[in-house]
Amino acid sequence: MTTDPDSVTVRPATVDDDAALLAIEKTAWNSDSGFPSMRDPDQVVFFDAERRPVDIHFVAEHAGRIIGYIRLAPAANNPESAHVLLIPGLAVDPAARGRGAALRLLEHVAEVAAARGARKIMLYVFATNDAAIRLYRRAGYVEEGRMRDQLFIDGRYIDSLLMAKHLV
Numbered sequence: 001m002t003t004d005p006d007s008v009t010v011r012p013a014t015v016d017d018d019a020a021l022l023a024i025e026k027t028a029w030n031s032d033s034g035f036p037s038m039r040d041p042d043q044v045v046f047f048d049a050e051r052r053p054v055d056i057h058f059v060a061e062h063a064g065r066i067i068g069y070i071r072l073a074p075a076a077n078n079p080e081s082a083h084v085l086l087i088p089g090l091a092v093d094p095a096a097r098g099r100g101a102a103l104r105l106l107e108h109v110a111e112v113a114a115a116r117g118a119r120k121i122m123l124y125v126f127a128t129n130d131a132a133i134r135l136y137r138r139a140g141y142v143e144e145g146r147m148r149d150q151l152f153i154d155g156r157y158i159d160s161l162l163m164a165k166h167l168v
Contacts, residue, residue: 008099009061017059017066021069023093024066027093027094056072057071058108058109068102070105072085073088084120087122118167120166122162125163141163142163146161147159
């Protein structure tokens with residue numbers, strides 16, 4: 001069911017959002033969209049050492065409830081790539097999909113990235129994740145590369161796509 005995406009708001013995440021983000025993290029991923037080996041049923045916090053302070057996190061809210069998040073980080077740790085940012089994480093609560101939250105999050109980080117002088121945002125997506133690929137294309141991302149047999153999940157090899165959006 002699609003509702004007015006204007007009812008989805010985006011704001012910077014705070015440590016107070018940890019429990020809501022952890023709940024999304026535990027329900028949003030499956031073997032077609034995430035890495036099963038990285039799922040930790042004992043994980044008790046969202047903001048951990050992997051989610052470094054230099055990363056920028058935003059949340060999508062609908063009707064006062066956090067329904068999704070996006071993470072923005074440097075694509076590399078060198079000054080030559082400072083103009084390129086990476087989206088290492090985007091997830092929406094499965095029960096809240098269809099409200100435009102993911103598209104709103106992507107649009108928001110593009111605005112933030114451009115305001116910070118970035119020229120490009122990149123991300124990786126499983127080649128089998130058709131819904132995500134459609135979303136990224138709708139948001140202006142194009143395929144820039146394909147890594148064949150990059151992943152081995154549930155007994156099969158999966159390609160990974162590099163997609164990017166040029167901001168200028």
